[in-house]
Amino acid sequence: MEKVVHYTKVENELVEIEGAREIYVRWLITDKDGAPNFAMRLFEIKPGGNSPYHEHPYEHEIFILDGDGKVIIDGREYTVSQGFAIYIPPNVKHTIINNGKNDLKFLCMIPLTTKRK
Amino acid sequence: MEKVVHYTKVENELVEIEGAREIYVRWLITDKDGAPNFAMRLFEIKPGGNSPYHEHPYEHEIFILDGDGKVIIDGREYTVSQGFAIYIPPNVKHTIINNGKNDLKFLCMIPLTTKRK
Secondary structure, rough: HHHHHHHHHHEEEEEEOOOOEEEEEEEEOHHHHHOOEEEEEEEEEEEEEEOEEEOOOEEEEEEEEOOOOEEEEEOOEEEEEEEEOEEEEEOOEEEOOOOOOEEEEEEEEEOOOOOOO | OOOOEEEEOOOEEEEOOOOEEEEEEEEEEEHHHOOOOEEEEEEEEEEEEEOOOOOOOOOEEEEEEEEEEEEEEEEEEEEEEEEEEEEEEOOOEEEOOOOOOOEEEEEEEHHHHOHHH
């Protein structure tokens, strides 16, 4: 069955993993919706917050919706804002930092658990 | 290797499949970038345009970036605008119609060809 939902109607959860600061996630489309291959999440990082500088064995595909930030991937820094697409390969260390004045909002897609390599 | 790109820097191609009207696509992240599981595309439908009312054996995960539109999924109609997430399962007939005054922009993720079921 299809799903059509405004992101604000999806629960906003604090990300509590180590190294995460002031970052929230909404799981918009997941395997619970029947999605067979990958999940869509919407993140909001508050000003001064960041995702952990970590790595894992699956990729990220990210699209910046709003705000200003800095992405560090394997030591390389990129300035990003609305309209940037970011591909982070598996097993590469990365973080996203909100160095702007407003919330940094972005979509981040990942393969579903059973498909993670 | 990572990829960090503003969507406007990616080639905008007219979608020429049957039934598509005034719709353009930018392939933001694909297997050519090393993506192992799924691709990210950004579509723009001009006012009055639409995607074909068709079905195929793979899913869509869509996020509306801008504009106003109507989505029809297996005969059911939904009004969508900025901030809507849409999951369309495999093998379900669907179309997106721009019934607004501005361009309708959205991301549409699909599994990569070799992963399509």
